Amino acid sequence: MADSFDFIKVATIFKKGMIFPIWFERKGQKYPIDKILYRWEERKGRSQILYFSVVSGEENYNIAFDSENFIWHIIEG
DSSP: OOOEEEEEEEEEEEETTEEEEEEEEETTEEEEOOEEEEEEEEEETTEEEEEEEEEETTEEEEEEEETTTTEEEEEEO
C-alpha cells in the first residue's frame, strides 16, 4: 500500500544551516515536538524531501518537508 499524505502547518527554527520543526498543526490541533528521533532526506526530481521522525507526547510521527514546493505533510501508511 502506498503512503498517503496529510498536509500540515509546521513551525520551525533554522540553526547552523539545518531546519528543526518545533510544533505542527493537524486538523486544527497543535502538536508540540518533544524530540526529533531521526532525520533523513531524498531527492524526487528537483525536490529535496526532508523527513523527520518526531515524538509529540506519547506518539511518534513522520513528517516531511518538500523543499521545491515549501509544503509540509505527515506520512501515514
